Each structure stands twice: as C-alpha cells, then as structure tokens.
C-alpha cells in the first residue's frame with residue numbers, strides 16, 4: 237500500500253493505492269492521525285488505485301473518522317470502485333460515509 | 348522470460364530478459380530454431396536483462412548452437428553478467444562459447 | 459488443478475506470504491481479477507482470525523490448501539486451535555452511525571459474503587474451513 | 601525466521617509457484633539479490649530432478665521448507681521417491697567442445713556449487729536435501 241497526500245487549500249487529499257490489509261492498514265491510520273494532530277480536519281480520500289480492503293482497513297477508516305468527528309472535522313471518499321465498493325456496501329460504510337464520484341466532487345462538497 | 352529479436356544486416360540480435368528456467372527455456376530454443384529454419388545463421392544473444400539461467404537454459408543454448416554449427420553458422424553472447432556469468436563459468440560455457448562485452452563488440456566479430 | 463499446500467506459523471507477519479501463495483494459485487486456476495480480490499479478502503479474514511483467536515496466547519500453525527474442483531476454485535484453511543465454527547455467528551449490524559459503530563464480526567461476515575460456498579468441519583482436532591468460488595460469477599455475494 | 605512449508609505435486613508445471621514461494625521467503629529473510637538467484641537455480645535443479653526422476657512414471661509430491669538459522673537461510677526439499685543422494689555424483693566434464701558436449705549432471709553440479717552447505721538424509725522413506733546459504737557471501741561458489 238502507498239499513501240500520498242497533498243493539500244487543496246485546507247483540505248488534505250489522500251491517495252491510497254495497492255492493498256489495505258491487516259499489515260498495511262495501520263499505515264493509513266498513522267498517516268491521518270499525524271495530519272489531524274497537525275491541525276488538518278478536512279480530508280478527501282481517493283481510492284482510485286485501491287485494489288482491495290479488508291475489515292482491518294475498515295477498522296482504520298472508522299477509527300480516524302471518529303477522531304475527526306470529535307474535532308468537528310470530516311472525511312469524504314472518492315472513486316470507491318470494484319471490490320472496495322463491494323466491501324463498502326456489505327459493511328454499510330457506503331451509507332454511513334460520504335462517497336463521491338471524483339475527488340473534485342468531494343472537494344466541492346467541502347467548499 | 349521475454350525474447351525480442353531484430354536484424355542487423357544478416358545477423359539476428361536476440362535480446363533475452365527475465366529468467367530462463369525449465370519452463371521458459373523451450374521458448375528460446377523455438378525462437379532460434381524458427382529463425383534458423385528461415386535461413387538466419389549468425390546470432391548475437393544479448394543477456395543484459397537476463398537475471399537467471401538454469402541447466403535447462405544451457406541445454407537450449409547448446410542444442411541451438413549445435414544446429415547452427417552443422418549449418419556453418421555461429422552464435423555469440425553479449426553482456427553475460429552476475430548469476431548468469433557464474434553459471435557460464437561453472438559449466439564451461441564461458442570457454443566453449445564466444446562471450447563479448449557488448450552487442451557492438453559481438454557484431455564486430457561477425458563482421 | 460492439483461492441490462497445492464502451504465503451512466506456516468499462524469502469525470500476522472506471514473500474511474503477505476499466505477496471500478501471495480493463494481494469489482499465485484488463483485492465477486494459475488484462472489480466477490477472474492475481481493473474484494480474486496474478494497477471495498483474498500475472505501482468506502485474509504480467516505487467516506487473521508486464526509492468528510488472533512485459534513491458539514490463545516500460544517503459537518500454532520495454519521495450513522492452506524488450494525485446488526481446482528471442476529469449475530470451482532477451492533481454498534481450505536485449517537488449524538489445530540480451539541473449536542470454532544464460522545457459520546455459527548449471526549450477521550453483524552451494519553447500519554449504526556459512525557460514532558456508535560463498532561467493528562466486530564465483519565471478518566466472518568466478509569468470509570461468508572465473498573465466497574459462493576462455505577463449509578466447516580471439525581476433524582481430528584482440526585478446524586477446516588472450506589471456501590469455494592465458482593469460476594463463473596453466478597451466485598457471488600448475493 | 602520461523603519455518604514455512606509448501607507442498608505440491610512434483611510436476612514441472614508447479615515450478616513457478618515453487619520458485620515464487622522460495623523467493624518470497626528469501627526476501628523476507630533478507631537474502632541479497634545475487635545470492636538469491638543462485639539459490640533459486642539450486643532449488644530449480646533439485647525440484648526439476650524430483651519431477652523427472654524421483655517417482656519414475658508415477659506421480660508424487662515434493663515438500664519445500666524454508667527457515668532462518670542464525671545468519672543462514674535454509675531450504676529443505678523432500679520427496680518420497682527412490683533413494684538418491686545428490687552428493688554421490690561425480691562432477692561433470694565441463695571442458696568438451698560444443699559438438700561433443702552433452703549436458704548431463706549439470707543440475708546436481710549447480711546445486712552443489714550454488715549452496716554454501718549441502719547435506720542429504722534418507723529418513724522414513726523420504727529423501728531430504730538441505731541447502732544452506734550464509735547471509736554473508738563468504739564461502740559461496742568456491
């Protein structure tokens with residue numbers, strides 16, 4: 237798994253590629269926690285290049301989303317497709333999280 | 348393993364990349380036999396991108412070299428390095444075959 | 459496809475090797491890419507659970523066997539840990555909101571959802587979970 | 601590194617999986633790239649020989665176990681075929697010219713040359729060949 241982030245104004249756009257499994261998921265959590273600690277509270281996570289996500293990945297997503305909620309922040313997801321979309325739908329994550337067609341659409345909602 | 352060939356005048360320059368093992372070695376033999384049947388009798392084989400060669404690979408090299416000898420042809424090798432060089436030296440192939448520093452040097456000898 | 463087996467300590471650090479092994483077998487069998495990712499998730503969940511729960515504080519082994527059975531790709535994962543039947547768990551609640559939501563039971567739920575056919579056997583002190591994927595995407599994740 | 605094992609039918613078509621398994625174990629152990637290729641050649645020769653000779657016309661299995669032993673990476677390959685000790689063969693003649701040259705005995709010769717340490721055991725009806733590579737390139741291929 238590879239994580240790259242860039243800032244669009246005050247929003248962090250985080251691109252995750254590869255596979256988010258029980259070994260790599262903590263990397264996602266660490267990266268976002270680090271940015272939250274540094275003051276970022278708006279995130280768009282781009283899953284365009286993500287092939288695969290297991291329950292360990294969802295655990296990391298949920299934990300950081302909770303941390304963000306407490307700070308009044310938000311996280312939106314873009315390009316949730318294929319197997320990752322299946323997992324989002326099965327787990328209900330597709331309903332409890334904001335999912336967008338593209339990074340641009342997600343950014344527009346943050347405004 | 349991947350094999351690409353191009354003609355330099357009447358000489359075929361054959362580039363082999365990847366690994367030449369018991370599964371892929373027949374591919375080398377087939378490719379060269381095909382060209383020999385089509386009339387090519389001078390070959391430079393470029394091993395620059397070859398990571399690995401096993402005794403099955405040497406078997407293929409020897410078989411085609413014999414077929415060429417019978418037709419009065421020749422095969423020269425370029426960029427034999429690393430583990431492939433080790434294998435050539437151990438097996439005596441480094442002495443019974445013509446090995447050159449570069450494709451250009453090999454082509455120069457064919458003239 | 460003839461059966462191929464891999465055995466290793468049931469430790470999380472072996473997950474990459476386990477998934478690599480399953481993936482190369484699935485590629486050989488010719489399982490389609492999208493079905494393969496679903497299967498890898500199911501195998502991950504099953505292997506991770508064996509790592510976490512099967513042997514308590516002790517160390518133990520996990521064995522994986524891949525085979526082709528007609529038009530189906532079959533993965534069996536076995537351990538010698540405490541008896542546990544994946545099929546006995548109820549489905550988790552997947553509707554609660556972010557703050558209330560706990561993740562528990564999703565692993566086993568994914569195993570059930572990502573396979574076309576799932577069976578469990580306790581035999582000679584071993585848990586054997588058999589996951590089947592049909593080569594053709596007829597009854598998947600329904 | 602804890603031992604990891606793989607078992608499959610001794611068929612040439614399984615060579616990719618076998619080498620893939622050994623490679624991922626060697627990577628985990630941290631074996632240097634150039635030493636790894638030498639080891640893969642030794643494993644290929646040993647596995648191919650089990651495929652060709654161990655079981656005659658019948659089918660049989662090969663088992664591979666990788667482990668770390670202090671500063672050394674160890675691969676064991678075992679079969680239940682006819683008794684055969686790799687160490688019993690003489691070195692081949694590597695000096696004859698192209699037309700006279702036959703390739704025979706190079707496989708076993710490579711196994712010996714590409715390993716730092718090699719031992720053979722016949723035990724419980726199994727041939728067990730143990731190949732050792734030191735992490736540090738001290739005594740290789742000499």
Ligand SMILES: Nc1ncnc2c1ncn2[C@@H]1O[C@H](COP(=O)(O)OP(=O)(O)O)[C@@H](O)[C@H]1O
Pocket residue numbers: 503507508511512539540541542547561562563564565566567
């Ligand atoms: N192999 C196993 N052996 C024993 N208990 C298990 C095993 N796998 C799962 N369990 C039990 O089933 C529960 C649900 O597992 P799972 O769906 O993977 O979610 P989680 O691990 O997040 O709790 C676990 O909390 C554990 O109590």
Ligand SMILES: Nc1ncnc2c1ncn2[C@@H]1O[C@H](COP(=O)(O)OP(=O)(O)O)[C@@H](O)[C@H]1O
Pocket residue numbers: 402645649650653654681682683684689703704705706707708709
């Ligand atoms: N696993 C084995 N079981 C029985 N005989 C073997 C085995 N491996 C090698 N041999 C014998 O040793 C000979 C030399 O093997 P090898 O060095 O690999 O060269 P090649 O296979 O090209 O003959 C083989 O021809 C075969 O007779």
